[in-house]
Every structure is written in structure tokens, then in C-alpha cells.
Amino acid sequence: MVARYGSEVDLLDDWQRIHRARLRRRTDDVVCGDLVFLEPTQAAVTRRAKRHNQLSRRDGTHRLRTIAANIDRVWIVIAPQPEVPRFLVDRFLTGIVNLPARPALLVNKWDCIDPQRPSTFDALLENYRCLDLELLHVSAHTGYGLDRLRTAARGSSNILVGQSGVGKSSLIQSLLPREELRIGELGHSGEGRHTTTTARWYESEGGAWIDSPGVRDFTPEIGSATELARGFSDLAAHAGQCRFRDCTHQAEPGCAVRAAVANGELPARRLEAWHELLQEIVAGARVRPGDR
Ligand code: GDP
Numbered sequence: 001m002v003a004r005y006g007s008e009v010d011l012l013d014d015w016q017r018i019h020r021a022r023l024r025r026r027t028d029d030v031v032c033g034d035l036v037f038l039e040p041t042q043a044a045v046t047r048r049a050k051r052h053n054q055l056s057r058r059d060g061t062h063r064l065r066t067i068a069a070n071i072d073r074v075w076i077v078i079a080p081q082p083e084v085p086r087f088l089v090d091r092f093l094t095g096i097v098n099l100p101a102r103p104a105l106l107v108n109k110w111d112c113i114d115p116q117r118p119s120t121f122d123a124l125l126e127n128y129r130c131l132d133l134e135l136l137h138v139s140a141h142t143g144y145g146l147d148r149l150r151t152a153a154r155g156s157s158n159i160l161v162g163q164s165g166v167g168k169s170s171l172i173q174s175l176l177p178r179e180e181l182r183i184g185e186l187g188h189s190g191e192g193r194h195t196t197t198t199a200r201w202y203e204s205e206g207g208a209w210i211d212s213p214g215v216r217d218f219t220p221e222i223g224s225a226t227e228l229a230r231g232f233s234d235l236a237a238h239a240g241q242c243r244f245r246d247c248t249h250q251a252e253p254g255c256a257v258r259a260a261v262a263n264g265e266l267p268a269r270r271l272e273a274w275h276e277l278l279q280e281i282v283a284g285a286r287v288r289p290g291d292r
């Protein structure tokens with residue numbers, strides 16, 4: 001499903017043609033990215049396929065609302081400006097792995113980086129060297145690296161996330177053909193203007209992109225220590241050798257994680273991030289028992 005306009009949706013078929021269709025009561029929960037079945041004579045959506053994941057966020061009343069589905073890869077956009085908050089990448093990585101989707105890092109504003117000079121940025125990226133992360137450098141302004149991004153995105157559905165000001169809207173605009181973006185702003189059934197309130201699916205040579213302000217603003221919630229461990233596979237790879245099974249990698253004797261940090265196998269920042277996020281989970285569980 002491409003986009004939703006109230007009780008109507010735009011669907012994309014295998015030949016890249018768009019069809020306007022009506023939702024039935026049973027299919028009222030479809031979101032952008034859903035695979036649906038169409039009853040062509042009535043232009044009605046009869047069923048939606050099972051999702052392999054979904055992106056949800058809290059609305060004004062703190063209720064979780066699903067805004068997109070079936071996302072293969074999530075690009076965490078960072079840039080030299082605004083500065084990357086401590087643990088932002090770690091938090092996103094964990095949230096994305098738990099969707100589950102494939103995380104990747106996109107460093108935008110490459111035109112502002114002097115490749116000859118080592119920067120704090122290199123130090124930041126060094127923290128994720130033990131993870132099998134895709135990493136691309138791009139510039140929405142100069143177009144640098146965008147072809148590589150298109151190639152990487154081909155054949156999958158992608159979204160961009162990250163803090164405000166890193167260049168997500170600029171990247172989407174540079175990635176997509178102009179007419180695609182215009183369609184995204186308006187409905188096109190000929191009945192005048194329908195603005196999309198939720199996410200929209202854009203598909204071209206450069207892969208499929210799901211985008212909306214709400215998707216870009218996605219900030220992951222990490223619900224449990226189990227989820228946290230999934231996001232820290234580099235750390236978990238050592239944790240099995242800790243003397244205590246429930247080792248918190250703080251002061252326990254025989255901690256293999258701290259040993260890995262000490263001998264340079266694991267970046268110290270990753271252990272710090274793990275502690276920080278674990279503390280948040282513990283604090284959250286205390287404040288909102290049974291909320292998850
Ligand atoms: P968003 O909030 O993540 O959607 O970021 P925007 O796309 O609105 O961009 C924020 C600011 O960064 C704007 O002033 C853009 O012109 C600028 N910007 C975006 N991409 C680049 C880039 O590749 N290089 C430079 N120098 N500036 C960029």
C-alpha cells in the first residue's frame with residue numbers, strides 16, 4: 001500500500017501502476033507498506049497480508065499507533081551538524097534490530113567534512129566497527145554518494161530516521177524523482193486535493209522509500225534487557241564468557257565484557273552506552289510497572 005487518505009488507499013501493482021481503492025471495515029488497520037489483496041471489480045481492499053514488522057509511535061494520548069509496515073532497512077542519518085548526541089546511534093541500533101529490521105548508518109553533509117583530517121566523527125564511527133553495519137557517506141547538497149545509496153536501497157524498502165536538522169528531507173528530495181514527490185503531496189484521483197496524513201511509499205530505480213515526518217521522527221523505545229542485548233550483539237558475543245550468568249558488566253569479577261574493553265576488542269563507548277540504556281530500562285520499569 002502506497003498511501004492512505006482516510007478510508008481510501010493508493011495501491012501499487014507489480015507493473016508500477018497505482019490504483020485507488022476503498023478499505024473495508026476488516027482492513028481498516030492497513031498502513032503504508034502493507035501488502036494487501038484487492039477485489040478489482042469493487043476497488044475494495046479485502047485483506048492484508050501478515051507483516052514482517054511494523055513501525056509504531058505514541059500519539060498524543062501515549063497510545064501506540066502503527067504508521068508503516070514491512071520495512072527492510074532503516075538508515076540512521078547523522079551529520080557533523082547538529083552534533084550527534086551521546087548514545088543516539090546505540091539507541092537507534094537497538095530499536096531497529098528489535099523491529100526487526102536491518103540497521104545502516106548514513107553520514108550526510110559529507111561536503112562539510114574534511115576527509116584529510118581525523119575528526120570526532122571518525123572516533124564515533126569507530127565504536128560500531130564490531131557490528132556488521134552498512135555505512136555510507138553522502139551529501140544531499142552535492143549529490144555525493146547518492147548513487148551508492150540508490151544501489152544499496154534497490155530491491156528493498158527503506159526509511160530514514162535521525163534527529164532534526166541532519167538532512168533527512170533534503171535526502172528524500174534528492175533521492176526521488178520530482179514527479180514522485182509531487183504525487184506524495186497530493187492525491188491524484190482527479191477529485192482535487194487529498195493530503196496524506198500518514199506515510200507514503202515511493203518506488204523508483206533507487207529502491208523503495210517510505211517517508212513522512214512521523215516516520216523520520218521515529219525514536220525507539222527499548223522495552224527490556226532482552227531487547228537491549230539484541231541491539232548489542234558485539235557486547236553479547238563476550239557476555240557468554242562472564243563468570244556470572246547475570247553479570248551486569250560493572251564490578252563483578254570475571255567479567256569478559258570488561259576484559260574485552262580492557263584489551264581493546266570492544267570499544268569502551270559501547271559498554272557505556274549499554275549501561276546507560278540498561279539504567280533507563282530499569283528506571284522505566286520502576287515508573288511504569290506493567291506498561292509493556
Ligand atoms: P531534517 O530535519 O533531517 O529533515 O533536515 P533538512 O533536510 O531539513 O536539513 C537541515 C539543514 O541541513 C538544511 O539547512 C539543509 O539545507 C542542510 N543540509 C541538508 N543536507 C545537507 C548536505 O548534504 N550538506 C550541507 N552542507 N547541508 C545540508
Ligand code: ZN
Nearest residue numbers: 242247249255
Ligand atoms: Zn560481564
